[in-house]
Amino acid sequence: MNRKIADRIATITFVGLSMIIVAILLYLFAYIIMNGFSKISWDFLTSPSSNILAGSGIRDQLFNSFYILILTLIISVPLGVLGGIYMAQYAKPGKLTNFIRSCIEMLSSLPSIVIGMFGLLVFVNTTGWGYTIFGGALTIAIFNIPVMVRTCEDAIRSVPRELKEASLALGITQWHTVKTVLLPSAFPGILTGVILSAGRIFGEAAALLYTAGLSTPRLDYTNWNPFADNSPLNIFRPAETLAVHIWSINTQGLIPDVTEKAAGASAVLVISVLIFNLLARWIGSMYYKKMTATK
Amino acid sequence: MRNTTELSSHRLLKSNKNRKDSELKGNIIVKSSAIIIITLTIALTVFLSIKGLQSFIKNGINPWDFITGTNWNPTSETPSFGSFNFIFGSFAVTMLSALIAAPLGIGGAIFMTQIAPKWGNKLLRPVIELLVGIPSVVYGFIGLSVLVPFIRNHVGGLGFSLLSGTIVLAIMILPTVTSISTDALNALPKNLREGAYALGATRWQTIKKVLIPAALPSLLTAIVLGMARAFGEALAVQMVIGNVSDFPNSITDTAATLTTIITLNIGHTTYGSIENNTLWSLGLILLVMSFIFILIIRFLSSRRKI
Amino acid sequence: MTITITDTNQSVSNPTEDQRVVDKEYILHVENLNIYYGENWAVHNVQMEIEKNAVTALIGPSGCGKSTFLRSINRMNDIIPNARAEGEILYDGINILRDDIDVVALRKEIGMVFQKPNPFPKSIYENLTHALKFAGIRNKGKLDQIVEESLRKAALWDEVKDRLHQSALALSGGQQQRLCIARTIALKPSVLLLDEPSSALDPISNAKIEELILQLKKDYSIIIVTHNMHQASRVSDKTAFFLNGDLVEYDRTSKIFTKPSEKKTEQYISGQFG
Numbered sequence: 001m002n003r004k005i006a007d008r009i010a011t012i013t014f015v016g017l018s019m020i021i022v023a024i025l026l027y028l029f030a031y032i033i034m035n036g037f038s039k040i041s042w043d044f045l046t047s048p049s050s051n052i053l054a055g056s057g058i059r060d061q062l063f064n065s066f067y068i069l070i071l072t073l074i075i076s077v078p079l080g081v082l083g084g085i086y087m088a089q090y091a092k093p094g095k096l097t098n099f100i101r102s103c104i105e106m107l108s109s110l111p112s113i114v115i116g117m118f119g120l121l122v123f124v125n126t127t128g129w130g131y132t133i134f135g136g137a138l139t140i141a142i143f144n145i146p147v148m149v150r151t152c153e154d155a156i157r158s159v160p161r162e163l164k165e166a167s168l169a170l171g172i173t174q175w176h177t178v179k180t181v182l183l184p185s186a187f188p189g190i191l192t193g194v195i196l197s198a199g200r201i202f203g204e205a206a207a208l209l210y211t212a213g214l215s216t217p218r219l220d221y222t223n224w225n226p227f228a229d230n231s232p233l234n235i236f237r238p239a240e241t242l243a244v245h246i247w248s249i250n251t252q253g254l255i256p257d258v259t260e261k262a263a264g265a266s267a268v269l270v271i272s273v274l275i276f277n278l279l280a281r282w283i284g285s286m287y288y289k290k291m292t293a294t295k
Numbered sequence: 296m297r298n299t300t301e302l303s304s305h306r307l308l309k310s311n312k313n314r315k316d317s318e319l320k321g322n323i324i325v326k327s328s329a330i331i332i333i334t335l336t337i338a339l340t341v342f343l344s345i346k347g348l349q350s351f352i353k354n355g356i357n358p359w360d361f362i363t364g365t366n367w368n369p370t371s372e373t374p375s376f377g378s379f380n381f382i383f384g385s386f387a388v389t390m391l392s393a394l395i396a397a398p399l400g401i402g403g404a405i406f407m408t409q410i411a412p413k414w415g416n417k418l419l420r421p422v423i424e425l426l427v428g429i430p431s432v433v434y435g436f437i438g439l440s441v442l443v444p445f446i447r448n449h450v451g452g453l454g455f456s457l458l459s460g461t462i463v464l465a466i467m468i469l470p471t472v473t474s475i476s477t478d479a480l481n482a483l484p485k486n487l488r489e490g491a492y493a494l495g496a497t498r499w500q501t502i503k504k505v506l507i508p509a510a511l512p513s514l515l516t517a518i519v520l521g522m523a524r525a526f527g528e529a530l531a532v533q534m535v536i537g538n539v540s541d542f543p544n545s546i547t548d549t550a551a552t553l554t555t556i557i558t559l560n561i562g563h564t565t566y567g568s569i570e571n572n573t574l575w576s577l578g579l580i581l582l583v584m585s586f587i588f589i590l591i592i593r594f595l596s597s598r599r600k601i
Numbered sequence: 602m603t604i605t606i607t608d609t610n611q612s613v614s615n616p617t618e619d620q621r622v623v624d625k626e627y628i629l630h631v632e633n634l635n636i637y638y639g640e641n642w643a644v645h646n647v648q649m650e651i652e653k654n655a656v657t658a659l660i661g662p663s664g665c666g667k668s669t670f671l672r673s674i675n676r677m678n679d680i681i682p683n684a685r686a687e688g689e690i691l692y693d694g695i696n697i698l699r700d701d702i703d704v705v706a707l708r709k710e711i712g713m714v715f716q717k718p719n720p721f722p723k724s725i726y727e728n729l730t731h732a733l734k735f736a737g738i739r740n741k742g743k744l745d746q747i748v749e750e751s752l753r754k755a756a757l758w759d760e761v762k763d764r765l766h767q768s769a770l771a772l773s774g775g776q777q778q779r780l781c782i783a784r785t786i787a788l789k790p791s792v793l794l795l796d797e798p799s800s801a802l803d804p805i806s807n808a809k810i811e812e813l814i815l816q817l818k819k820d821y822s823i824i825i826v827t828h829n830m831h832q833a834s835r836v837s838d839k840t841a842f843f844l845n846g847d848l849v850e851y852d853r854t855s856k857i858f859t860k861p862s863e864k865k866t867e868q869y870i871s872g873q874f875g
Binding site for chain 2: 692693694695697699701702703705706707710
Binding site: 007018024082085107111114117121142176202206251259266269270 | 314317318320321322324325326327328329331332333335336338339342343346398399400402403405406407409410419421422423424425426428429430431432433435436437439440441466469473497498499500502503523524526527528529530533534554557558561562566575578581582585586588589
């Protein structure tokens with residue numbers, strides 16, 4: 001019974017391979033939780049960082065990460081939604097549409113360091129802005145716009161054709177149909193996509209190193225004037241994000257408690273990404289329930 | 296019902312200017328986004344190409360020497376710019392990490408779809424999809440604080456090495472390879488497997504002779520996507536590989552890749568200097584390689600439809 | 602072929618020239634209508650008159666072109682990329698296949714109800730007011746009045762008057778379909794196109810829809826596509842039998858179902874194919 005033995009061996013091998021994957025996953029999570037969670041404290045989240053002293057926090061980095069995330073979404077979501085509408089409703093099959101598809105595929109799959117170099121060239125050097133939050137957000141938007149276009153196209157395409165026909169047959173224009181019937185129905189799908197992409201933006205580092213920079217000026221959180229140099233809201237100031245911070249303290253930092261700080265920051269980063277993912281899943285399943293429940 | 300006293304030609308021929316304007320406005324607004332995407336793609340390719348060719352055109356570096364030279368010494372009095380070691384480093388970590396991630400990922404996918412689908416779908420899959428989203432700096436950090444000391448103490452060398460880079464990348468691309476392979480195997484028609492079982496084939500025979508050949512283009516796509524990601528990854532590798540421009544003598548020796556050299560130096564060199572320009576040339580190589588990966592993936596997905 | 606749709610460059614400067622004098626007894630005159638999907642010739646040279654305030658049934662096996670024909674009457678085929686129609690459909694003296702027809706205005710006068718009930722995922726009230734608001738009716742009192750009137754006409758008012766602001770998706774399939782009819786007649790069309798309106802419904806809902814159709818023909822000219830021979834014989838005044846894109850026979854329903862002139866019609870009606 002040779003082939004039975006071969007079958008056994010194969011099964012054992014596959015189980016073994018899966019065990020290795022599971023072991024790696026468990027180890028990664030365990031490492032982050034064991035080493036990171038204990039380092040997270042209110043103090044850690046709310047005190048400023050330091051390049052040389054121990055016991056510093058990640059307040060500014062956390063703020064910068066969220067600020068860049070929000071700016072990027074403000075830039076890329078409207079453009080992505082419009083592009084998605086175009087691809088799903090207006091684009092006619094042909095060479096131009098295929099070309100646009102290739103562009104979308106390319107921009108969304110280029111390494112982020114390459115996108116970062118383009119950002120450095122255009123938004124830092126050519127414009128003369130130097131390292132800025134705005135330049136960083138624009139750079140990340142370059143790969144997030146195509147991701148959003150794809151998400152929105154899929155979401156709009158998944159709206160039943162009957163709904164679109166119903167609206168058109170009632171003497172409603174295509175544009176009004178898109179605005180009042182297709183977009184509202186596609187909204188949960190779009191939202192899920194936005195949240196998932198937010199996770200990627202939040203953890204992005206390579207594209208930000210040389211566009212938003214590796215430093216943050218001393219910030220005064222009581223200064224709400226977006227044009228002041230020390231205002232956290234100023235979009236033309238350099239800003240080190242959380243992900244960039246983890247890289248920089250590990251490779252160039254002089255603080256004595258590097259590992260501790262990096263572990264804490266990593267845990268914050270991973271938890272944020274986890275929250276984004278779970279939120280997206282939750283919205284997806286809520287929507288699914290709503291759409292399948294007829295009563 | 297309808298008041299048809301008004302002439303039909305007044306009612307039914309195109310005349311309503313407001314409505315036509317709003318249709319036109321909608322058309323223009325959505326097209327603008329498509330135009331932006333095209334512009335960005337072309338601008339990115341053109342700008343990075345021009346910038347990347349500067350060192351050959353303006354600074355007169357021989358492109359062949361640049362690619363094949365093994366001596367990288369930009370700051371000496373007679374600077375030399377041979378980037379072969381970095382190109383080699385990039386390919387080495389990419390190939391080696393794919394060599395580790397491919398069997399693991401595809402094996403895991405087979406386990407999840409063919410051996411224990413319940414387990415796979417309910418538990419493993421969501422967790423693996425979650426791992427795709429973990430930022431690369433976190434992989435780099437764990438590599439730096441766990442893997443590097445482990446290799447230093449148990450394998451030898453400094454710990455910062457080709458091997459560390461390979462392992463970090465392999466773990467990083469593992470979720471990508473696994474989840475795409477799982478999708479590929481799930482997408483196979485059910486009757487394929489049932490047909491093979493009906494002929495009396497064992498599970499292993501079915502997997503080997505029927506399922507893997509049928510899903511091969513998609514499985515290869517999964518591996519190439521993983522390789523593309525590994526080739527372009529910068530920070531995670533940079534944190535563990537050592538970043539030494541010498542040719543690595545063994546797998547435990549320090550090395551460098553295209554991305555790590557760019558990451559390390561592009562902020563420190565003067566914009567427009569020869570050294571800076573050569574970094575943009577390395578970036579151009581990276582861009583070209585990314586194009587090649589995209590083309591390979593396209594080729595594979597066109598095969599898949601047949 | 603008298604006029605093709607591409608032949609529409611004549612100016613709109615003299616409107617009376619565009620409007621032709623037609624027989625008032627008929628709402629639609631179809632002349633030499635040919636419809637193509639790319640290379641596929643779906644409807645061949647159809648010639649027929651549709652009576653005002655009557656129910657016309659279109660029957661025939663799947664793929665015979667009857668739905669394609671129906672969808673060309675309110676230009677719904679425009680959204681299919683390579684569909685193209687040649688010939689004329691005269692409605693109120695104007696060829697509605699012309700390029701310069703405002704399809705948005707046309708679809709308000711020639712309404713359509715689809716095979717599968719397709720209410721918007723909004724409230725019952727909003728389903729009715731969605732198109733009215735777009736057409737420019739904003740007055741709340743006026744909207745309320747049209748909503749009630751339309752729901753009454755669609756024989757749905759008593760069932761939903763207490764829950765107008767609840768989701769339309771909570772209604773049963775039959776109720777959803779009557780809501781779709783209500784929202785179409787809210788626009789006060791003159792023609793109603795029904796594309797197998799009850800094929801997705803249970804027998805009781807089906808009976809209600811048929812009853813409704815007989816009610817509605819007082820006010821509207823109705824064209825109904827149906828697979829169900831009994832339905833055609835129960836509700837329609839005239840019946841057209843389509844086969845492979847040809848209009849095989851078109852006559853009074855009573856005649857078609859008792860003494861058809863064509864052998865093919867007889868075979869189809871007696872269930873020998875289809």
